[in-house]
Structure formats: structure tokens, C-alpha cells
Amino acid sequence: MSSLPQLYQDLKRAFDARPTDLKKCGQLLAKLKVAVIENGLFPPRPEAKESDLIVARDILEIGAFWSIRSKDVPSFDRYFAQLQTFYTDYNAILPPSPREYPLRGLNLIRLLTQNRIADFHTTLEALPIDALHENPYIKHPVNLERWLMEGSYSKVWGAREEAPAEEYKFFVDSLIGTIRNEIASCEEAAYDSIPLKDAALLLFFTSRSDLMTFAQQRGWQISLVDEKIIFSRKGEEKAEIPKQKLILANLSYARELEQIV
Amino acid sequence: MAPDVEMKVDDETKKEEKPEAPAPVPLTPAQIITANIALVERAVSTLEPRFTHRVLRGHNALRRKLDSAILAEVVRNVLSKDVSTRDSLLAYIPDSTAAAESMDVDSAKQQPASDLLPETEAYVRLLVLDFLLDKQHYAQAIELANDTVARVQQLNRRSLDALGARIWFSYGRAYELSGNFDDARPQLLAGQRTASLRRDDETQATLINLLLRNYLAYDLYTQADKLVSKTTFPESAANTQLARHLYYLGRIRAVQLDYTDAHAHLQQAIRRAPSAQTAPGFYQAVHKLSVIVELLMGDIPERNLFRHPVLARALAGYFEIVKAVRAGSLSQFQATLAAHTAQFTADKTYTLILRLRQNVIKTGIRRLSLSYSRISLRDICLKLHLDSEEDAEYIVGKAIRDGVIEGRVVHEAGWMQCDAAKSRGGYGTEVSDVFGRRIAFCLGLHNESVKAMRYPLNAHRKELATAEAAREREKELAKEIVEGEHDGDDDLGDF
Numbered sequence: 113m114s115s116l117p118q119l120y121q122d123l124k125r126a127f128d129a130r131p132t133d134l135k136k137c138g139q140l141l142a143k144l145k146v147a148v149i150e151n152g153l154f155p156p157r158p159e160a161k162e163s164d165l166i167v168a169r170d171i172l173e174i175g176a177f178w179s180i181r182s183k184d185v186p187s188f189d190r191y192f193a194q195l196q197t198f199y200t201d202y203n204a205i206l207p208p209s210p211r212e213y214p215l216r217g218l219n220l221i222r223l224l225t226q227n228r229i230a231d232f233h234t235t236l237e238a239l240p241i242d243a244l245h246e247n248p249y250i251k252h253p254v255n256l257e258r259w260l261m262e263g264s265y266s267k268v269w270g271a272r273e274e275a276p277a278e279e280y281k282f283f284v285d286s287l288i289g290t291i292r293n294e295i296a297s298c299e300e301a302a303y304d305s306i307p308l309k310d311a312a313l314l315l316f317f318t319s320r321s322d323l324m325t326f327a328q329q330r331g332w333q334i335s336l337v338d339e340k341i342i343f344s345r346k347g348e349e350k351a352e353i354p355k356q357k358l359i360l361a362n363l364s365y366a367r368e369l370e371q372i373v
Numbered sequence: 374m375a376p377d378v379e380m381k382v383d384d385e386t387k388k389e390e391k392p393e394a395p396a397p398v399p400l401t402p403a404q405i406i407t408a409n410i411a412l413v414e415r416a417v418s419t420l421e422p423r424f425t426h427r428v429l430r431g432h433n434a435l436r437r438k439l440d441s442a443i444l445a446e447v448v449r450n451v452l453s454k455d456v457s458t459r460d461s462l463l464a465y466i467p468d469s470t471a472a473a474e475s476m477d478v479d480s481a482k483q484q485p486a487s488d489l490l491p492e493t494e495a496y497v498r499l500l501v502l503d504f505l506l507d508k509q510h511y512a513q514a515i516e517l518a519n520d521t522v523a524r525v526q527q528l529n530r531r532s533l534d535a536l537g538a539r540i541w542f543s544y545g546r547a548y549e550l551s552g553n554f555d556d557a558r559p560q561l562l563a564g565q566r567t568a569s570l571r572r573d574d575e576t577q578a579t580l581i582n583l584l585l586r587n588y589l590a591y592d593l594y595t596q597a598d599k600l601v602s603k604t605t606f607p608e609s610a611a612n613t614q615l616a617r618h619l620y621y622l623g624r625i626r627a628v629q630l631d632y633t634d635a636h637a638h639l640q641q642a643i644r645r646a647p648s649a650q651t652a653p654g655f656y657q658a659v660h661k662l663s664v665i666v667e668l669l670m671g672d673i674p675e676r677n678l679f680r681h682p683v684l685a686r687a688l689a690g691y692f693e694i695v696k697a698v699r700a701g702s703l704s705q706f707q708a709t710l711a712a713h714t715a716q717f718t719a720d721k722t723y724t725l726i727l728r729l730r731q732n733v734i735k736t737g738i739r740r741l742s743l744s745y746s747r748i749s750l751r752d753i754c755l756k757l758h759l760d761s762e763e764d765a766e767y768i769v770g771k772a773i774r775d776g777v778i779e780g781r782v783v784h785e786a787g788w789m790q791c792d793a794a795k796s797r798g799g800y801g802t803e804v805s806d807v808f809g810r811r812i813a814f815c816l817g818l819h820n821e822s823v824k825a826m827r828y829p830l831n832a833h834r835k836e837l838a839t840a841e842a843a844r845e846r847e848k849e850l851a852k853e854i855v856e857g858e859h860d861g862d863d864d865l866g867d868f
Binding site: 231235236237238258262263266307358372 | 629730780785
């Protein structure tokens with residue numbers, strides 16, 4: 113019982129220090145998790161003291177940030193799932209946490225980079241409408257999603273530096289990867305050929321060698337003579353008559369008709 | 374449906390209550406209740422749940438006519454043996470003592486059933502509960518609902534199922550109206566478990582819907598989705614519950630971007646729903662959502678939908694959105710969205726409508742691709758109010774990849790080349806698919822109707838008997854004819 117406040121203070125100090133001692137935080141978090149459960153604060157119960165619940169929430173929040181900083185997305189996922197209870201079921205009892213929206217925003221970005229659009233929207237639905245427009249932490253992922261869906265990729269590219277919190281930058285790299293692939297698939301469909309220079313521009317590559325490796329990954333034909341990428345056209349799919357299906361359908365109609373008559 | 378029920382109720386009273394007196398034209402609520410109780414009892418004695426269903430069908434009409442005097446009277450008469458229940462119920466009815474004397478004369482004729490069935494008690498409890506809801510005594514309603522639900526569960530009688538389901542519905546309603554809908558969740562989940570263990574389809578259907586409604590009221594789509602995937606909605610559920618369920622499903626799927634599925638569910642919900650005049654609220658809610666889903670799928674809803682008398686006012690804001698999407702004008706879309714934000718937020722369609730932005734752009738590009746054979750990216754940018762040419766290039770590229778338009782981007786020249794003619798592919802396999810689906814639906818409908826036909830028990834015996842008698846008569850007739858001929862002959866001979 114006594115170890116919890118002590119450990120919590122240690123963690124806070126270690127987390128707030130610049131640069132953060134990630135390793136020490138990790139060790140402390142592992143101990144704290146056990147302490148929190150031993151104290152009956154997780155899963156939270158309404159009869160627990162308010163101050164204790166806030167401590168438990170703080171620990172989980174630090175844990176979530178720590179996971180992002182040490183680039184451990186599955187761990188972030190776990191911490192966030194545990195925090196959900198505090199955010200949704202205890203919001204009437206506890207005072208709102210200043211870290212709530214940054215974390216929710218991070219979670220949204222995570223869903224976006226993993227291309228889980230359906231989950232993204234489901235999560236979004238649970239947030240109040242004003243947050244979509246006013247809260248900077250939520251607005252950021254919402255805008256990103258909208259631009260991605262529209263195809264305004266240059267805006268996504270432009271927004272990568274405008275992250276509202278330090279941790280958001282962690283996701284930028286994977287986000288860039290996602291949009292490059294998106295753009296590439298669009299180019300394959302929309303262009304016959306494109307000059308290498310312009311392709312680099314469209315795909316946000318600064319060096320030519322990066323572009324070459326990327327082109328190779330996607331299996332593009334590069335004509336070095338004209339300095340062009342040539343996209344091979346896929347042949348038009350031939351319209352085939354689904355014989356099997358039609359026969360089956362007709363047989364079943366015949367059977368049903370037989371029954372009726 | 375209403376006249377049908379009333380007519381039958383009429384018959385009932387005549388037969389069972391006072392055979393000599395002519396039935397008064399508009400029945401008093403008290404009489405209807407007595408008749409209904411008789412029906413409930415008949416349902417139990419003949420094991421025919423449809424009598425109970427008939428009572429419940431007329432329930433809402435009856436609710437409007439109730440007042441505390443009548444209700445107190447009914448409670449007093451019906452529950453005369455069970456003193457504790459009677460007194461506890463009477464305590465819920467405001468000023469129940471006042472009118473006790475005046476009704477006594479009338480009640481003397483209406484003899485309560487000799488021994489009280491639990492179904493009858495449940496029905497009376499339901500009446501009181503709904504009465505409290507109508508009079509907005511929510512705290513009391515919740516108390517009574519809890520008590521009643523516990524009682525129904527403890528009794529565990531299959532003949533109680535229909536009434537039990539209705540009581541659960543009022544239970545959920547009581548919590549919802551009092552604003553503590555989330556408090557009801559644990560109880561509802563427990564009830565759902567019990568109902569599915571007892572294979573109580575009606576209660577299960579009601580409870581699944583209540584839970585979904587509960588989750589959606591708090592925007593908990595993940596939980597709602599999990600509930601749907603973990604439960605099976607009973608097939609035998611009543612039409613109204615099914616329609617509700619389909620609506621909730623449509624809602625969940627729409628949020629998850631599965632528009633095709635959402636659209637199918639919503640269409641079904643519209644078809645299954647009671648007519649627009651009897652349930653205008655539901656009709657409007659489903660249509661609001663279905664308009665948006667249709668837009669998100671890239672279709673434009675039909676215009677005459679917005680002229681429907683029930684829908685015209687409710688859908689006004691949506692009509693504006695449809696117009697904006699049709700025109701492919703982003704500025705008009707944004708203006709409409711801003712003007713109707715409050716309504717869309719109240720309808721919980723706001724976030725869905727926000728997603729329409731990309732559809733507006735797509736429609737715009739599509740229109741351009743149809744009207745131009747070649748257009749510069751700069752002009753696209755100007756016409757669609759996009760921020761930069763670069764964006765326009767990406768957007769056009771994406772539209773081509775997604776199959777919205779047929780065309781190419783010629784990067785060096787900075788224009789979009791459209792070959793619109795190709796997109797008129799015309800008939801593919803999808804035509805036969807759609808046709809096949811329709812035939813399957815009609816055949817299914819036919820089979821369902823055949824299954825749904827009901828034959829009264831032992832009715833064929835009577836027919837057999839009459840057939841037997843007819844044959845007998847025929848034989849006699851034949852004999853008579855034969856004899857008659859003889860007679861005739863004889864007569865003739867005699868003549």
C-alpha cells in the first residue's frame with residue numbers, strides 16, 4: 113500500500129525529466145501496474161477514493177505516452193483500452209484529465225495509420241461534436257482523414273509538421289508511407305507515363321535513389337532514356353458469362369415453381 | 374388494425390360479460406380492459422399466444438383513454454384476492470381513493486376471474502406502468518418496472534412471454550425518459566441472458582433492441598457492434614421489433630462505413646415499419662439516415678421522397694444537402710451544413726454528413742469529366758473551389774483509381790483527358806444478379822406466406838362431418854330420385 117505513492121512520485125519525476133529516462137519509466141511502470149491492481153484501483157470501482165482513481169488514471173496515461181515514445185504501439189493500445197473505462201464510465205465522477213484529448217487524438221492517428229478507417233469513425237462518433245472542430249488534438253487527425261479520403265495528399269504532407277503534440281510525430285513516418293502507397297496506386301491508374309522528376313515531386317521524394325528503390329518495390333518500368341516511368345496497362349477484363357451460376361439459379365426457380373403449382 | 378380489434382372486443386363483451394344488454398357503441402376503457410383480461414385468460418387456457426398479441430395491439434390506443442380512477446378500479450377488482458399486490462399497485466396511482474365509490478355499481482357486474490392468473494396480474498401491472506409513464510412519474514415508474522420485471526422473471530411462464538417483452542419495453546422507456554438510461558444497462562444485459570437461456574424469443578428481441586438503443590444513445594458503437602455479433606436476433610420476432618433492429622443495424626453499419634450493408638438494412642426497416650401515418654417518428658428517422666447513406670454510396674435519392682406529406686418538413690435540411698451534392702458544389706454544401714448544424718446534430722447524422730464532402734468533390738469531377746473531353750487541372754481547381762492545382766491532380770488521380778471517372782492525367786501538359794464514352798458499359802452480370810435477388814425475394818415471400826397460414830385446431834373434423842352428412846344426403850337424394858322415378862313410373866302406370 114505504501115509503495116504506490118512513492119513509486120508514483122518516482123515515475124512522475126522520471127517522466128517529466130528532460131530527456132525522459134525511458135528505461136527507468138518502463139521499470140517503474142511495470143511495478144506500478146502491479147501496485148495499482150493490488151490496491152484495487154484497476155479495474156476501477158466506484159467506491160474507491162477519487163484521489164486514488166486520479167492517481168491510477170495518471171499512471172495509465174503516462175504509460176500510454178511512454179509507449180509511444182518508446183515506439184511500442186501494441187503497448188499503447190493496451191494502455192488506451194484500460195484508460196477507456198476512466199474516460200467513458202467515470203467522467204461524471206472524476207475531473208477531466210488534461211491528457212485525455214491528446215491521448216484520444218493519438219489513438220485516432222494510430223487507427224488512421226493502420227488504415228482502420230471503420231474503427232476510426234466509430235471512435236470519432238463517441239466524441240462530442242464541438243471537439244471535432246475546436247479541440248486541436250482531435251482536429252488534427254480528423255483533418256488528416258478528410259484529406260486522405262479526398263485525395264488532397266499535399267495537405268497531409270504539409271500538415272506533418274503541425275502536430276499538436278510531440279508524440280504525434282512518431283506516427284508521421286508511417287503516415288507518409290501510407291500516403292506514398294496511396295499516391296502510387298493512383299498514379300498507376302491515372303497516368304500512362306510520368307517524368308521521373310515529377311514523380312519524385314508527387315511522391316515527396318527528395319533524392320532520386322529513394323524514388324528508384326520505391327519504383328522497384330512497386331515493379332514500375334523505368335525508361336532511363338526518356339527519364340520516364342511507364343505504367344503498364346492492365347488488360348481490360350473480359351466479360352464472362354457465369355454459366356454455373358445461371359444454371360443453378362434457373363434450376364432453383366424451376367424447383368420453386370414446381371412447388372407452387 | 375384498430376377497428377378490427379375493437380370489433381372483436383365487442384364480441385367478447387357481449388358473449389362473456391352481459392349477454393342480454395346491447396353493447397354500447399364506444400366502449401369505456403374499463404370495459405375494454407375487462408375484455409382484454411378475458412382475452413389474456415383465454416390465451417393461457419387455449420395456449421394460443423395470438424390472443425395476448427391481440428390485446429397488446431390495441432394497447433396503445435387504450436393507453437390514451439386511461440385515467441387514475443379507471444385504473445384504480447381495475448386494480449381493485451382484478452386483484453381483489455391478492456391484497457398485498459393490490460395495495461402496492463394502488464399506491465402508485467395518484468388519488469386512487471377518490472373515485473372508488475362511484476364505480477362500484479358498474480363493477481359488480483364485472484366479476485373477476487375466480488383465481489388470478491399471473492398473466493392477468495402482469496397485464497394490470499403493465500397498465501399501471503404505462504400510465505405512470507404517460508403521466509411522467511418516472512421515478513415511480515422505474516420502481517414499479519423493477520418490481521414487475523423481477524416478478525415476471527421469477528414466474529418463468531412461457532405464456533407470459535409476450536406480456537413480459539412489453540413490460541421490458543416499458544422498463545427501458547422509464548429509464549430512458551428519466552435520463553438515466555445507462556443505469557438500466559446491467560439489468561438489461563442480465564435479462565437478455567435469462568431470456569436467451571429460456572428461449573424466450575419475444576423478450577430477447579425486445580431486450581436486444583433496448584440494449585442497442587441504449588448503446589447508441591451514448592454513442593458506444595463498438596459495444597453495440599459487439600452485441601450484434603454475439604447475439605442472434607430471433608427470427609420469430611414481431612415486425613415492429615424487427616424494423617427497429619434493422620434500423621439500429623443500419624446505423625451501426627453506416628458509422629462503420631459499410632454503406633451497402635447499411636442501405637440494405639435501412640430499406641428493410643422501411644419496408645417492415647408500420648405505415649407512415651401510424652408511426653411517423655420512426656418513418657422519418659429511418660428516412661433521414663437512409664438519405665444520407667444513399668448519398669454516401671454515391672446515389673441521389675429520388676425527389677418525390679421529399680414531397681411525402683410525413684417527410685417533407687422533417688427532411689427539409691436533408692433535401693438541401695442532396696441538392697448540394699447533386700450540383701457538386703462545395704461552397705453550397707458547406708453553407709447548408711452550417712445552416713442546419715443544430716438539426717443534424719440532434720439527428721446524430723452530423724458526422725455522417727461531414728463525410729459527404731468527398732462525395733461532393735467526386736460528383737463535381739464526374740460532371741466535369743462528362744462535359745469536357747479535356748480540361749486543364751487549373752480549371753478543375755477553379756471550378757471545384759480546390760485549394761491548389763497540386764491537390765486537383767491528386768484528387769483526379771484518386772477519382773480515376775476509385776473508378777469514379779474514366780480518364781487519364783497527362784502530367785506534362787497539365788490536363789485531364791476524359792474518355793467518358795467507355796463508362797457507359799451498360800449491361801453486365803449485375804443486371805441478372807439484381808433480377809435473381811428479386812425473384813428470390815418473391816419466392817421467399819410466397820413460401821413465408823404459405824407457412825404463415827393458420828388452420829384452426831380440429832376444424833377439419835367439422836368439415837369431415839359436414840362432408841359425411843352431405844354424402845349421406847346425396848345418397849338419400851339419389852335413392853329418392855331412383856324411388857321417385859319408380860314412383861313416377863308407378864304414377865304413370867297408375868294413371
